[in-house]
Amino acid sequence: MDYLATKYLRPRKIPSTACSGCGLGQAHKKVVMAIDELGLATGDVIWGTGIGCAGRQTFNTWKGDNFAGTHGRAYAIATGLRIALPPDKKIIMTVGDGDAFGIGFLHLLNCARRNVDMTVIVLDNLGYQSTGGQYGWTTPRGYRTDSSPYGMYEPNWTQDGRDVLNILREAGATFLARYTSLQGQEAVEAIKKAILNKGFSLVHMPYPCVTNFAERALGTRKPVEIYKWFMEHTCSMHEKGPADFAFRTGIYYDASNSRPEFAELVKGWVADIQRRYS
Amino acid sequence: MRRTLDTGNAAITEGAILAGCSLFAGYPITPATEIAENMSRRLPQVGGYYVQAEDELTALHICIGGSLGGLKTMTATSGPGFILYADPLGWALGSEIPLVVVNAQRVGPVSGITGAPGQGEFYMSRYPTQGGNYETIVLAPNSVQEAFSITVEAFYLAERFRMPVIILADQLVTDGWESLSIPETPAELEAMRLKVIPRRVKEGPEFYPCTDAIDIPPVVLGHNTGAACSDWTPTPEGYDTEEVDFQHQHAYRLIYKVRNNKDLITRYESYFMDDNPELILVAYGSPSRVVVSAVKQAREKGWKVGALRLISLWPFPDEIFKVPAKYLSVELNYDGQLVREVQRAMPAGSEVHFFGKCGELPTVAELEELMQALLAGKGIKARNWEWEAW
Structure with missing residues (x-):
C-alpha cells in the first residue's frame, strides 16, 4: 500500500470498491497528498462526505474522525460542526457533483455567503453514476446518459459562459479552483491553498467514470478512451478550449483570508455582546 | 426562584438555556418564531450561538453538526417546517445524535392557519422520517410552566438515549401567557425534579454495540477518536455496510434502547x-x-x-x-x-x-x-x- 495510505487512511477501505479504471482514486490521493504536504496529522482533520460514488467511496477512509451527511446537506452539518470545533481543526469534504451542484446547491451557496471555514472538494464524474449513469448538472451538452438517451439537452452549470465557480465567487467563497483528476502537482498545490484558506474553499475536480459515463457517452469502457477524452477537453482558465465544451482549469479565485470566517465571526459577536451586557 | 409572566415560547427558551443548550438554529415560522427570537437574544448572553438558517432542513442539519461537535443544540418550528425536518431527523435518529426538536403545532390541513392551535402531527412525530426501524421520544406540554420543565427533560433524555427528542406543543401552549417559575439554584432545580447532565464523549473509534443500553456517551467528532457517523447501516466499527446482519443490529439498537427503557420516558x-x-x-x-x-x-x-x-x-x-x-x-x-x-x-x-x-x-x-x-x-x-x- 502507498505510504500515504498507510499514514492517513484505513486499511479496511483502501483499496476502495470503486470500479477499476475509475479516476476517483487519483482525486482522493491528491487530497491526501495536500494534507501530507501541509504536515497535518490525522487529528487535525475531520473528513466529511456526501452520497454517491464520491461520498460512498471516500467515507470513513480517513484514519481520524469522519462523517457522511445526508445527500447535499453535509455543508449544513459542517456549518454546525465548524461552530462547535476548535478553529484549528480542518473540515475537509469530498462530495459529488450531484451533491454539491444539485441537491445541495442552496446549502453550498449559503456556506459561501457565510464564508464557513471548510474545504469542499467536488469530485465530479459528470452525472449520477452510482445510480447507473443519469445526467447531472455538469454533464456536457449532447452526450448520452441513461436518462438522456437522445443526448443531454439541458443547460448545465459549466457551459455557454456560465461557470458554477462564478456563482460561488459572487456568493462569497474565498478560494475557488478547478483541476481534473488527471492533472498533477498543480492540483495538489491548489488543494493546499484551499485548506490553508480560513474560509469557504471549493476545488472542482472532474474525474473520469469508465463504467457508466464512458460507456454511454463515448461508447466504450476502455479507460484509455475517456482519459484521452478528458485530456482533449482540458484547458487553462484563460483558454477557450474545444468547441463542444472544456474543463477550464486553474485557480479561479484566491481571496484567501480576506473575509471574516463565519465561526470566528459568530464567536467574536457573542463575546462582544457578553462584554457589553455583563 | 425567578417568578415571571411569559409565553410558552419563552419558557422553552429558558428551559433550553438551563439545560445547557448552546446552539440554536432555526427558521422563522408562526407560532414558533418567538423561540428563535428569544434564543437570538438569550443565547449570546450566556455564550451560546444563534444561527438563522436558510430553511428548516439547514436548521436541523446545523444542530446535528453542532451536536456532533459536542454542543447541546435545539431547533423549533411548526408543521410546515416539521415536514422539512424529515431528512435531518432521519439522520439524527439513525446516527444517534442527541438534540431537541420543538414543534408548535398549528391547525392544518397543510399550512392551514398560522395562529390557531392544532394537533395534526401526532403520528408524524412517531414516524417523522424514512425507513422505519426506530422509536421516537415525544413529549407534550400543556402549560407554560410545563413547556419549561419538559424542555429541560427533553435535553436530559436526549443525552441519555443519544437521540433527538421531540417536544410536540401546540400554538396555545407556545403563544399563551402564564406564570412561569424558573429555578435559579441546584436545590430549586432538584425540587422541581429536573436533572441536567453534561455532554459526554464516546471514547474509541468503535460505533455503538448491538445493545438496548442507554447512557453510552454519544459520538463526538474532533477528539481524534477515529469516530465515524453516517446515515448508512453501520458496522460496530462505524464503517458503512450493505450486510443485513448489521442492519438488524442497528435497528435493534434504535428500537429497543427506547422500548426497553420506556419507564424512564413515560409520563402522564x-x-x-x-x-x-x-x-x-x-x-x-x-x-x-x-x-x-x-x-x-x-x-x-x-x-x-x-x-x-x-x-x-x-x-x-x-x-x-x-x-x-x-x-x-x-x-x-x-x-x-x-x-x-x-x-x-x-x-x-x-x-x-x-x-x-x-x-x-x-x-x-x-x-x-x-x-x-x-x-x-x-x-x-x-x-x-x-x-x-x-
Whole structure:
C-alpha cells in the first residue's frame, strides 16, 4: 500500500470498491497528498462526505474522525460542526457533483455567503453514476446518459459562459479552483491553498467514470478512451478550449483570508455582546 | 426562584438555556418564531450561538453538526417546517445524535392557519422520517410552566438515549401567557425534579454495540477518536455496510434502547382513576386543560368519569389503559389521531369515542354534554364535523 495510505487512511477501505479504471482514486490521493504536504496529522482533520460514488467511496477512509451527511446537506452539518470545533481543526469534504451542484446547491451557496471555514472538494464524474449513469448538472451538452438517451439537452452549470465557480465567487467563497483528476502537482498545490484558506474553499475536480459515463457517452469502457477524452477537453482558465465544451482549469479565485470566517465571526459577536451586557 | 409572566415560547427558551443548550438554529415560522427570537437574544448572553438558517432542513442539519461537535443544540418550528425536518431527523435518529426538536403545532390541513392551535402531527412525530426501524421520544406540554420543565427533560433524555427528542406543543401552549417559575439554584432545580447532565464523549473509534443500553456517551467528532457517523447501516466499527446482519443490529439498537427503557420516558397524569370510572377522557396538550376542568366538574355532579392526560406521547403508554371503560379522545383535529392509539391500547370490553375541534379549544359545556350522552349509553352526535366511525 502507498505510504500515504498507510499514514492517513484505513486499511479496511483502501483499496476502495470503486470500479477499476475509475479516476476517483487519483482525486482522493491528491487530497491526501495536500494534507501530507501541509504536515497535518490525522487529528487535525475531520473528513466529511456526501452520497454517491464520491461520498460512498471516500467515507470513513480517513484514519481520524469522519462523517457522511445526508445527500447535499453535509455543508449544513459542517456549518454546525465548524461552530462547535476548535478553529484549528480542518473540515475537509469530498462530495459529488450531484451533491454539491444539485441537491445541495442552496446549502453550498449559503456556506459561501457565510464564508464557513471548510474545504469542499467536488469530485465530479459528470452525472449520477452510482445510480447507473443519469445526467447531472455538469454533464456536457449532447452526450448520452441513461436518462438522456437522445443526448443531454439541458443547460448545465459549466457551459455557454456560465461557470458554477462564478456563482460561488459572487456568493462569497474565498478560494475557488478547478483541476481534473488527471492533472498533477498543480492540483495538489491548489488543494493546499484551499485548506490553508480560513474560509469557504471549493476545488472542482472532474474525474473520469469508465463504467457508466464512458460507456454511454463515448461508447466504450476502455479507460484509455475517456482519459484521452478528458485530456482533449482540458484547458487553462484563460483558454477557450474545444468547441463542444472544456474543463477550464486553474485557480479561479484566491481571496484567501480576506473575509471574516463565519465561526470566528459568530464567536467574536457573542463575546462582544457578553462584554457589553455583563 | 425567578417568578415571571411569559409565553410558552419563552419558557422553552429558558428551559433550553438551563439545560445547557448552546446552539440554536432555526427558521422563522408562526407560532414558533418567538423561540428563535428569544434564543437570538438569550443565547449570546450566556455564550451560546444563534444561527438563522436558510430553511428548516439547514436548521436541523446545523444542530446535528453542532451536536456532533459536542454542543447541546435545539431547533423549533411548526408543521410546515416539521415536514422539512424529515431528512435531518432521519439522520439524527439513525446516527444517534442527541438534540431537541420543538414543534408548535398549528391547525392544518397543510399550512392551514398560522395562529390557531392544532394537533395534526401526532403520528408524524412517531414516524417523522424514512425507513422505519426506530422509536421516537415525544413529549407534550400543556402549560407554560410545563413547556419549561419538559424542555429541560427533553435535553436530559436526549443525552441519555443519544437521540433527538421531540417536544410536540401546540400554538396555545407556545403563544399563551402564564406564570412561569424558573429555578435559579441546584436545590430549586432538584425540587422541581429536573436533572441536567453534561455532554459526554464516546471514547474509541468503535460505533455503538448491538445493545438496548442507554447512557453510552454519544459520538463526538474532533477528539481524534477515529469516530465515524453516517446515515448508512453501520458496522460496530462505524464503517458503512450493505450486510443485513448489521442492519438488524442497528435497528435493534434504535428500537429497543427506547422500548426497553420506556419507564424512564413515560409520563402522564390521571384524574379520578381509582374507582374504575365508566368513562375516561384522554387528551394531551392544551385541550387536556379543558378536559381536566370538565372531569372535575362532572365529579362534583357525581358522574363516574376520569381522565388520562398524556405528557409523553411516544413511545405510546399502552400500559396506562388498564380499566375497561368508555374512552373519549379529545383532540385538536377532525381526523382523529390519538384516538387510534387509544383504541389499540384499551383493554377488552372497552369502547372508544372521538371528539375533535380545530383551531380552538373545546368548551367545558361541550364536553359535559358529551359525557352526559355517553354515560347514558347514547351515541354522540358529530360536532362541527361529520364523524361516524368513532
